[in-house]
Amino acid sequence: MFLALNELIKEKSRFALITAVIILVSYLVFFLLALAYGLATSYTKAVDTWDADSIVLNQNANGTIGRSIITQKNTSLLNADGSATDTAAPLGVGTATIEKDGSEDIALFGIDPTSFLAPTPIEGRSIQNEHEIIVSNELSSIGIKLNDTITLQGDDTSYIVVGITDNASFQAAPVLYMSLKDWRTAASATSGMIGMRDDTSINAIVLKEGRAVDAPLEAQSIKDFIYTLPGYQAQVLTFSLMIGFLIGIAAFVLAIFIYILTLQKKEIFGVLKAEGVPNHYIASSVIIQVAILSIGGLIIGMGLALLTGTLLAGKVPFAVNPVFFAGISFLFLACAALGALASVRSVTKIDPVEAIG
Amino acid sequence: MSKQHDVILEMKNVTRTFTQAGQKINALKKTDFTIKAGEMVAVIGPSGSGKTTFLTIAGGLQNPTHGTVIIRGKNITKLSQKQLSATRLNEVGFILQASNLVPFLTVEKQLKLLDKVYRRPTDTKGMTTLFKTLQIEKNRTKYPSDLSGGERQRAAIAKVLYGNSNLILADEPTASLDTTRAFEVISLLAKETHERKKATIIVTHDERLLKYCDAVYEMHDGELKKRKK
Ligand SMILES: Nc1ncnc2c1ncn2[C@@H]1O[C@H](COP(=O)(O)OP(=O)(O)OP(=O)(O)O)[C@@H](O)[C@H]1O
Ligand SMILES: [Mg+2]
Numbered sequence: 001m002f003l004a005l006n007e008l009i010k011e012k013s014r015f016a017l018i019t020a021v022i023i024l025v026s027y028l029v030f031f032l033l034a035l036a037y038g039l040a041t042s043y044t045k046a047v048d049t050w051d052a053d054s055i056v057l058n059q060n061a062n063g064t065i066g067r068s069i070i071t072q073k074n075t076s077l078l079n080a081d082g083s084a085t086d087t088a089a090p091l092g093v094g095t096a097t098i099e100k101d102g103s104e105d106i107a108l109f110g111i112d113p114t115s116f117l118a119p120t121p122i123e124g125r126s127i128q129n130e131h132e133i134i135v136s137n138e139l140s141s142i143g144i145k146l147n148d149t150i151t152l153q154g155d156d157t158s159y160i161v162v163g164i165t166d167n168a169s170f171q172a173a174p175v176l177y178m179s180l181k182d183w184r185t186a187a188s189a190t191s192g193m194i195g196m197r198d199d200t201s202i203n204a205i206v207l208k209e210g211r212a213v214d215a216p217l218e219a220q221s222i223k224d225f226i227y228t229l230p231g232y233q234a235q236v237l238t239f240s241l242m243i244g245f246l247i248g249i250a251a252f253v254l255a256i257f258i259y260i261l262t263l264q265k266k267e268i269f270g271v272l273k274a275e276g277v278p279n280h281y282i283a284s285s286v287i288i289q290v291a292i293l294s295i296g297g298l299i300i301g302m303g304l305a306l307l308t309g310t311l312l313a314g315k316v317p318f319a320v321n322p323v324f325f326a327g328i329s330f331l332f333l334a335c336a337a338l339g340a341l342a343s344v345r346s347v348t349k350i351d352p353v354e355a356i357g
Numbered sequence: 358m359s360k361q362h363d364v365i366l367e368m369k370n371v372t373r374t375f376t377q378a379g380q381k382i383n384a385l386k387k388t389d390f391t392i393k394a395g396e397m398v399a400v401i402g403p404s405g406s407g408k409t410t411f412l413t414i415a416g417g418l419q420n421p422t423h424g425t426v427i428i429r430g431k432n433i434t435k436l437s438q439k440q441l442s443a444t445r446l447n448e449v450g451f452i453l454q455a456s457n458l459v460p461f462l463t464v465e466k467q468l469k470l471l472d473k474v475y476r477r478p479t480d481t482k483g484m485t486t487l488f489k490t491l492q493i494e495k496n497r498t499k500y501p502s503d504l505s506g507g508e509r510q511r512a513a514i515a516k517v518l519y520g521n522s523n524l525i526l527a528d529e530p531t532a533s534l535d536t537t538r539a540f541e542v543i544s545l546l547a548k549e550t551h552e553r554k555k556a557t558i559i560v561t562h563d564e565r566l567l568k569y570c571d572a573v574y575e576m577h578d579g580e581l582k583k584r585k586k
Contacts (some may be wrong), residue, residue: 002466002473005457010500045380271457274418276446277474277522278439353418356409356453356528 003285007303008292015293018257022297023304025250032246032306033324036239038317039172042171043235044226046109046170055225058204059218063228065093065203070199074216077207082180082200084115087208091117092180094187095173097153101143106136106172108190110183110202117206119177121163127179133164136174139316143345155189157182240333251332255339258290262343269347270355283344290343294336298329365523366392366415369425373410384410385421386579394523396559397550399567402576407510408560409528411581415558416449416526417441429523446474450517452527457508458501464512465497468519475521487515491545507538511545518549525550525557531566543569
């Protein structure tokens with residue numbers, strides 16, 4: 001402790017530089033991580049709130065929800081009138097463009113408003129009547145608020161916003177929830193395929209509990225479903241690789257830094273060893289320094305990343321996953337410890353005779 | 358100090374050979390040597406004659422090829438690295454040509470480091486007395502890089518005297534000093550050696566310093582001989 005602290009005091013500027021590097025590197029890593037995680041969750045946030053086990057699609061859709069069509073005669077998973085049971089809920093999806101102060105592409109979710117797929121509004125109420133919708137709070141950026149009346153491009157129907165919900169995005173687009181009946185009209189109108197309307201068709205059935213289903217339907221776990229969303233896998237993989245390499249290289253640089261720092265002091269340590277100062281005393285001094293530098297740098301870097309995330313809130317998809325943050329902190333510290341261990345090894349290997357001779 | 362440890366260092370039949378590129382170098386030929394508490398002796402000799410080898414064996418930094426080294430009654434030739442390190446810590450103090458001060462510690466903290474390693478409280482009074490005697494009181498809070506060569510050597514002496522070491526080994530401690538400073542440092546060392554009953558061995562090239570020593574040894578090709586007064 002004595003040696004470690006006194007050196008930090010004497011060599012303030014040198015250690016400040018090294019800490020700065022650690023801070024910047026961890027800042028970069030944490031910030032990118034939160035961005036990548038934010039982007040990934042914006043693909044799936046709405047799906048995550050279902051807390052469901054699996055999703056049933058038509059076999060022929062090859063796992064693509066937009067291509068999956070399920071009609072009443074295909075299934076007995078739902079009630080006879082097509083409404084949701086406690087564990088199975090119908091879902092229609094689509095895309096549309098909403099217009100207010102600006103226009104924004106959204107994901108259309110047709111649901112049974114009494115099913116577990118119905119969003120919990122953070123403002124307003126749930127859907128009770130025809131032409132009532134609940135929208136993602138992200139749409140406030142184009143001025144949509146509670147009790148507004150909106151239309152969708154290509155659809156003449158007016159909808160009234162009765163509720164606002166959060167955590168509602170799908171494939172990076174904010175979600176607009178409506179009843180299945182409205183959805184059938186809206187989806188066919190906005191895609192210009194009114195002739196396709198069928199009073200019973202939906203895209204998928206979401207299951208709370210895993211269950212075997214008969215052809216032509218096919219169940220898929222939610223995890224697999226998310227993974228096969230177009231673009232999701234490529235994006236997650238790209239970011240994972242990028243961040244993985246970044247962390248690997250950063251941690252390696254950190255370890256080398258610490259090792260070089262110790263090598264520079266080889267002569268001093270040699271003299272101390274000649275004087276009979278035990279190895280463990282010198283080693284613990286090295287370890288304490290590494291701990292102070294890496295933990296301090298890590299915490300400041302993380303703090304900066306969180307601060308940046310708060311400042312940029314709403315402008316970038318910034319999301320913190322505590323598990324990932326903790327994991328990366330751990331990896332970082334482990335690499336620093338590795339550098340420290342290599343240093344300690346080199347300390348024990350110093351021959352004190354060389355310091356004197 | 359107990360009577361039986363009046364002899365601080367005893368070397369019996371000590372030799373040291375190095376093998377380099379298949380050739381044997383007898384760096385230290387058969388050597389017998391004894392030094393008592395309160396004595397300061399000098400070892401002089403040409404470059405490469407084996408002075409540093411002698412000193413490092415005496416201080417438990419390397420083992421002799423043959424023979425025994427006994428510090429205050431304890432044979433140190435059979436000790437493990439760890440035990441040797443502990444012996445050096447408790448018995449031996451080194452003063453080197455290039456200062457052996459830690460560059461990032463102030464003079465005062467060089468001494469405090471010893472307290473930390475020994476896990477003992479700081480003897481502030483003893484420290485102040487030492488600094489006064491060695492005339493480096495005003496340099497207490499300076500770093501080694503801000504000291505003159507003489508001040509640095511005196512700080513190194515303060516460090517050695519502040520430790521427990523009974524055996525002080527100095528390898529050309531005055532090489533970086535001018536004559537006046539060298540005389541000052543050596544006479545100080547002689548005085549402290551006598552008063553504190555230490556045993557001091559100084560390796561030097563400088564004949565003029567020998568008058569401060571109780572005995573002079575000459576090293577030639579690994580052979581140590583006492584010079585007649
Ligand atoms: N580790 C070693 N390996 C091989 N030879 C060595 C080693 N250490 C010392 N020697 C040899 O032993 C001899 C004595 O060396 P030593 O360092 O004791 O000389 P010295 O009297 O201290 O010389 P100087 O006055 O130049 O410091 C030299 O010939 C040297 O080359
Ligand atoms: Mg020498």
